[in-house]
Amino acid sequence: MAEIVIISIEILGEILRWIIAITLFGAGILIIQIWIKDKTKRISYTRIIIQLVSLAFFYFLLFSFPWLLIILIVILVLTIFIGRFFCGWVCPFGLYMDVITIFRKTLKKRYLLLPISFNKFLDKFRYLIFAIIFAIPFIIAPLHSQSFQLALFFAGPFKHWTIFLGPLETLIVPDSGAWVIYGLNLSYPYVRDVMFYSTGFFIQFNSILFILLTFVGSFLIRRLWCRFCPLGLSFAVLNKVKGFSWLPIVHLDKSEEKCTKCGVCKRVCPTQVTEVYENKGGNVSTSICTHCFRCVEMCPYEGCLSVKVAGKSVLSSRNWLEPSETE
Ligand code: SF4
Ligand code: SF4
Ligand code: SF4
Structure with missing residues (x-):
């Protein structure tokens, strides 16, 4: 009996994988057709294709330890030269928010606008969030032994630098996800961090609440998370420094x-x-x-x-x- 249940779950998992693959293939064909016909959507659809390819790329790379650090360094260094290109064309969380926007448009619902001064405040606020997350291990590490300092920096109780990489989380992950459904490990940006910092009943409660809030927020306000996300910082200010006017x-x-x-x-x-x-x-x-x-x-x-x-x-x-x- 148990074997039949396991086989059924495996078959269902396989069917789900095929449905996802066929849906992506169909969406790809549709995108190419619209791309050819509609001049006002060519960049948008090219962007979606690149975002989808990047998503597959992150699925394979994101959960191997050295890649995490390399990806973070590459994102920060590239930003100096090409600005927030990563945010517009690569980031998985950015893609999810764009898909939510497409969903809102199909429902013909109008988006909301943030007051411009508040929008600009949030853009500055991201630097404070970045500084706090970045500084935490340096403040706490001196209180501990050397080996613990190292652990603290790369994983540790604060998992601080994995928080920077939260937006890169794919919805299906190769390692242990937040949830396992029909053999698929499912996740969502930051949700494993939310689980990490929650206990008991609140592990699931906080996770679902977080997903709902970010979904509804992105539905009502385009790219809401990108207004303050610490990974979306820009080094544009560098071109104001003498000798660096050519950057980015x-x-x-x-x-x-x-x-x-x-x-x-x-x-x-x-x-x-x-x-x-x-x-x-x-x-x-x-x-x-x-x-x-x-x-x-x-x-x-x-x-x-x-x-x-x-x-x-x-x-x-x-x-x-x-x-x-x-x-
Ligand atoms: S207002 Fe903007 S969209 Fe209109 S012509 Fe000027 S730059 Fe182009
Ligand atoms: S601001 Fe953050 S969430 Fe938005 S696209 Fe950039 S990295 Fe991704
Ligand atoms: S974020 Fe706004 S200003 Fe920047 S490229 Fe996109 S539409 Fe233009």
Whole structure:
């Protein structure tokens, strides 16, 4: 009897895997079709494909210890050069929030906006969160033996640097997840940390509450977590330091003469960046910008907004209101 139950669970797990694979394949075909037909969605769908590939990448890499540290260092170092590109194009939690946004759009529900001053405050607040998490082991370690100091730094009771990597958690994980359903180890960003810091009844209660809150929050406010997430920090400020004005090398550029102040860029920005709309021409990148380039995709004036890499334009807004002569 027990064997039959185990075999049934295995078969169900296998069916679930196939359903997920077929759904992803179908979604891929759909995305390619829309990509070909709709100019206002090409960047968005290319981004989703890259986010999905990254998700698979993190599934295999994230749970091997040296990779965790390497990934964290790579993210922080790359941010110096290419800004928050990781947030717009790679981060799994960012992808989940984008999927929740698509879900909201299909239900035709309007998103809510945070007050701009509060949005900017949250963007600064992330640096304080980062500093606190980063400082904890250095404050506590001197009180302990050397071996414990090392353990404290890399895992320890605070698991501080794995908290930075919380947004990279895949929903299906190869090691022990938060829950096992039909042989699949399931998880969610930060949920294993929430479990780690909870006891008894609150282990499940806090986890489910956390998922509900982040889901509802992201449903109502686009990319809510990205407004204060400590991993989403930007080193854009470095280009203000003498001798480092060339950093970061990826930025958004606006042509003042071509801008009609239509306001589209402000409306479509998932993190409520206002500078692209408000600032005069030139470099309009800010620390809140996740480099998703939705504003470039949606700006309806040819060459008004562009993405520049090391001073060279690699992507520009196009007049999508009128069909081009080649189409
Ligand atoms: S801000 Fe954090 S959660 Fe948002 S995309 Fe960046 S790393 Fe991911
Ligand atoms: S979408 Fe383009 S034209 Fe419209 S306000 Fe923004 S930058 Fe200006
Ligand atoms: S300013 Fe443009 S590129 Fe930056 S987050 Fe907003 S829409 Fe994306």
